[in-house]
Amino acid sequence: MFRWILGGREAQSSVEKSPVLCIGEEQPKNWFTELQVLKGHFDIVRFLVQIDDFRCASAGDDGLILVWNIETGERLQELRGHSQQITAMTTFSCSDGLVSHPSLISASSDRSVSLWDPDTGNRVQTISDLQSSVKCLLVLERLCLWVSGGEELCLWNRDFQLQCQKQSHSDTGITALIELPKNCMAAAMDKEIIAPDSSLTVAELRCLSDHQDQVRALINVSDGLFASGSHAGELILWDAIDWNILAYEHILWEESQSPAQAEIRLGAPKPSEMSIQQLSTNGKLILAAVGSGLYVYSVLTKTVVAYRKVAHDSNVLHTMLLSDSEVMSCSEDGSVRMWEIQDLPLPPVSQDSGPPKKIMDVPNIRTLELTGDLIGHSGAVQMFVSFKENGLVTCSADHLLILWKNGERQSHRRSLALFKKLEENGGL
């Protein structure tokens, strides 16, 4: 009788073979040991928005918006009204006086924008006669205004009255919007970033056209900084006040001077492979999803500190910096991966004398180590929202949402509930 212990060996060999990391089944740092499958959508789920500590809204191509309780996995509300796919969704909490009541704004391909009350499921406001569909939404909370971006840029007040409108001159329209200090904002429009102020009355728009290719991602880094990423892999760090370029990083994988990453059989990278799909930041680090790879850029040193060229089997769709060292990413390959930014292990000095030289060569380079992956979706994972220790919600092209949780925490919660119930029942 033979017993082959293949598990470990398989994992090792796959590491050697393919550039894609395969962590195997032993994942001690992965604490997502329980999951709930949330069903309700009929088409690709693309957007997830956190409403408060325990609620989350999901929306997708079926035009449905579902509100979930992530503690129990219950579906709380079903917001119906859009006839076509949802193109953008955001929360809108305008505190007038004491109560801040979170609502949802959603935009759809049916050229309507609606305001929802997630508590009751009512459609509070709706605009349905837009000239074009809205591609992005921005809420200016301080001003109790919101901006919709598409082929035109519109400013609305909280009662859904149009404040002003600006026609864009590009075919693609506005794809991203961020708020900047001094009542300004930045909008990504094809290769340019325009910066109208929030009244939209100023006639001249500052136009920043330093990108070579279409701007894909736009993100606020900190009060005075914002970053943009382009299809050609350019990452530009801007000063938000005087609109200067603070840093310019062109991500080209050839520069990866890594004999350690053994195989570079690929020729010149195709644009899609270096396109910056998404940016996320925690103020100190910027995480760029570049093709199927991940790229961590330090704002302080203005250098790339860690990267993994092939982090997923397919394009990375969404990323998040959970902490200074923890990174999470999801991809078209249907998996969610968790990474840790680790310092390079101190090279064993005894073995060879090479490593010090290498460190000299590549200063500040740290590694992005895979610590765990979540496999459950059978389609591309479009987005995820983390509720910290309460769990993680992922949405996918397979019409499902999956709620990932800490099994031990859940078991503790259940025990609490059990003994509470036991007390109520007065014994068994």
Next chain:
Amino acid sequence: MIGSPDVVAFTKEDEYSQTNPDAWALPEEFSIPLHPLANTNPWAKTSYAKFTKDFILISEFSEQVGPQPLLTIPDDPKVCGTFDLNYFSLRIMSVDYQASFVGHPPGSGYPRLSFVEDSRVVLGDSKEGAFAYVHHLTLYDLEARGFVRPFCMAYVSADERKIMLQFQELSLRFSQASECLKAGNRRAFAKELQRKLRDLEYTHSVLEREEGLQKEAGPQCMYSPHAVEKANELANVEKSIYEHRDLLRQINSYHCHPRRDPHAVTCQKCMTECLSECEKLLDKYAKLANPFSYTVQMGKVEEQERQINVEGGQEGVEDMEDEGIGRRPSYTPQLIKAKSAKCFDKRLKTLRELCDESFYEATVELLKETERSFRGDLCYLYTRRLDKTLRRRQRVTNFLFEEELGVDDEDEGGILRPFCAVNHAADSYTLLDPPAIVLRPEPLELDSLQPPDPLDPASETSHIQSELEQGHLESSPSDHTLETQESSEETKGSFSSDKSGMGPAEKPQSLASVRPEPPDPDCDLTPDPDHNADLERESSSEETTAGEDEGGDQTPVSLLEVVSELEASRDDDCERISDGVCEMESDLLVPLDTACCMSQEGFLYEVSAPEAGSHPGQPSESLVVNQEPQAFLPLQDDYAVGSPCSESPVAGLELPMGLFGDGVSRTSVEDGSDCTMSASTGSERAASPLGYGGLVTLRHRKKAGQGALRFVRQYPFAIQALWCLLSGRTLVVLGSDEGRVRRLVAALALFVPSPGKCGERVQPWLSCPFTLTDLQRWKLIGLQRVASPVGSSMLYSLSRYSRYISILDADQKTLRCPPYRGKLLANIADHRTYIRRGSTYFLNLQSTLCRLAARAFLFTFTHHLHLPVSSTEGPEVVEGRRRCFLQEQLGLDEEDSQILLYLSQLITQQYLQAATGSSAAAPCFSFTYTTSVLYKI
């Protein structure tokens, strides 16, 4: 020769002789005898009985042939073996202590129905080695002498103690059956009376018309002998009508009669239904009697003709014109001859006819159920009862591994609910194992639908009428007495002529009160087949010719419906259909009757079977090489007490069936083959019924026990597979042969905790790629291996979700799962086990799982293992305490703890869900990240 029957004195042991001082002492059956006798077989005391296992015998004291067996349950001649049922019927019928008096009490003008309480007797026949609990009951039959037919139901066993100690429960269950029979009988009796009354009134009207014609013809005819005879006849018919009406009233008053019998609880619904029907009938006949009395007074021809129409058409006077157009009544009353008894008494009604069809079926079901529940010897019954009691206390964890407890188990505690074997459509509770009879949905709103009869004047006049009757009838009581006696004499006469002059010359008038004389068993108890056939032919021809007459009688419709049918006008078509139905049914009834009669040749055929056939009866076992020694013990049959009555010759060491084990036979092939430890399980066998949506019964589970044993013995990595299932890791059985995969799944399903009532957590055969949702839903999946694009996508899903599943490859005999090194399951997954029988293994398994469930229960509901005791404690302290409990107190290592944690999680979820009802939230799916290992044979 029968002496006085040795009726066994029924004394409770704790009341009299031996008191049982030590409640904790083992029952005698469990203790080891100090000096083993030469015959060490503990079942030796039953071995000299001529029947192999307990059975229920229904007998009657027929006024034609004396005591005769009617039916045994199970209805299998093998059961009784060479046991002489005829003789035993005689014995049990001779201890009828029902205090019944039927006939004419002095001072009363009418024949009285006596409402007899059942009697219960324990009887022993030491010579035959048979003991019986005997339950006597009396049914009413209009055509029987004194209107009563004595019956008895007996539970026959070779073990006296079994009967004595189970007396209460036996009594309870047989009372239920008896009440059911009697309720049906009352309905049928009322129906019978109704028909008889209609006949009588029709006859009366005809006679009156003749009399009227004679009167018109002139005074010279008035006093002719013919006319006098007619007048007498008329008077007789009138008396008869009063009598029958009175009988109807009596049977109606049955429920007002106080019951002395504590067990005699009738179903309230049945009772009220029956009551209302009877009242309706009473009303009806009071109403019909009005024109009759009217005509008596007036004596007008027109009125008589009207009356004929009323009786014939059931339509009232207004419909007189319609009759010519072809509206025919559903029931044609028959003219009753003065000596009417003759034509009715050719053949006594069978038990089935005596009771309403549905009630009869329900009773038989009930008795079958009783027989099933008393299978096995006393010690088994005790154990099962203990088991049940314990399980009832462990409601929290039962869902894990035990099958559902039935609702009717509650009854065994001795609390008798008003029980009705007949399934009411609108019943609030459902029987788990309901008698397969559903009464046709009864038109409860019938009252409102009924045509508005002129009830009010009718009821008024009926009062007057009844008073008139009273006055009239009390004046001449003796005549009635005479007539009934005469008719009973006629009965006897007609039969004795049939039966070639046998039978007692003079039978006592009341069968119940007087001990019957010993009839000659040769001719009396065993009617020769020819004669039997004659009788059948006769009766069937009678039924077919009188098809119209029988309309609605054979069909199991409630009396209520009959009434409504009669009152409603019907078309010829409908009538023809119903006639066809009843003819068909009467045809069907014939073979059943013969089966009941237990003809002699049936037993002759079986004489040698039990002794000679106990071993050669199992061909498969004789083929088996690897046979354990005890299988050759000659007393195997005695082990098989609990196995279903069955076509299978011998069930071997099968342990008795549970309450839910149905009577479907297990083939002995199954039993035998599990003794072989063959390397290939490839032999085609019927796939288990698992996953077809049916209830997973104990029987299925026991059958699966064999498969599980085979799995354990065949695969050295069985222990890992079992661990996967028990720790909640989904196991995928992959294979290309559907039969093999299904068998494996059926066997492994035993180990799936909380499999669901119908095995919802198990998917026996899946041929498409699965998703995460499927993994969440099913804990055991049989997956088809296909070589096609579908197959590759399936393999993709297998590898993709490999962290959540274990894969058992049935073709290559490999298992890929996390390593397991625990010892907890060594007991049930030892591939060198000495257990050879599936059922033994199943019991071993059950006890292990039960133990696991108990531990999980303890773990789940121990507060300090999950929650901090004080506010200063952190989660690590609790965690440490939990680990300490699992490892040191329960002695479980890491992997074994996972089983317990999983079970505990299931218990928690179940408890919370039961409290909150079904939650809308999706179920949780827990898993761990551990490396898998590939095991090979």
